Amino acid sequence: MQLVIGTLAYMAMSVAAFNNGVGELPALGYDTFNAFGCDYNASSVAAQAKVMQKHGLVDLGYNILILDDCYALKERNATGHMVADPTKFPNGLPAFSAQINKLGMKLAAYGDNGYQTCAGHPGSYGRELQDLQTWSSWGMSYLNREIANSTALDIPADNTTQENMLGRFQRMASAIEEFAAQTGITFEYSLCEWGWQQPWVWGRKMAQAWRNDGDIKPYWSALAAIIDQASFQYWACEYGALPTMTLPVDYPYHMQCIICYYEQGSSSSHEEA
Secondary structure: OHHHHHHHHHHHHHHHOOOOOOOOOOOEEEEOHHHHOOOOOHHHHHHHHHHHHHOOOOOOOEEEEEOOOOOEOOOOOOOOOOOEOOOOOOOOHHHHHHHHHOOOOEEEEEEEOOOEOOOOOEOOOOOHHHHHHHHHHOOOOEEEEEOOOOOOOOOOOOOOHHHHHHHHHHHHHHHHHHHHHHHOOOOEEEEEOOOOOOHHHHHHHOOOEEEOOOOOOOOHHHHHHHHHHHHOOHHHOEOOEEEEOOOOOOOOEOOOOHHHHHHOOOOHHHHHO
């Protein structure tokens, strides 16, 4: 009886899985946070991309490069747009994005559900569509979005955010849909709320990926614990619905759902991907 119930539950979740044509396979790449925190610039990030290319990681599909927190100034401009930090990116983010593209990688964005990010830079609450426009103008179409500074006091209790985590992430999901309708550009959407409220249950309804866990530390026991945790949630995985396992300083970020493909008996095409 338990097997039957479990199978029916999985089938029901599969039907409800979100699909907008992007992110059908895991996004692989690198995130600046573990190695640099806020202390990075165009030179240090480009150096990481060059090392990944040199060692064949880009050819293997590790081609997403996420600029984590602190790439923008702490104040928006007069029109409410985020402003790339001119000290870190003296030639601007569009030019830096083009530089990364030449290495076979694509620049990706970090954002927050609140008014501010973890480090006090602009969050996207109330400016979701405007920020998608900005990120797109910088050559980005992948968004890693978290709740680091989205406390109950920070977020107004509107009809959407009253739905707690699901509602807070839904605001950006709706903006991504609207932006795609306007421009034909669909952002790949990755949720980060550290597994606090079972995002493997509801994240698949609005995004391509979600975090199951907290931040990794640069030693094996931390990595093993995350792999072990993910092994219990393999049932939530399929094309376009993939949990995220973060990796430490010198390892690529977003090596998603290896456990999922293994446990479900992947096809050779999945394994090659």
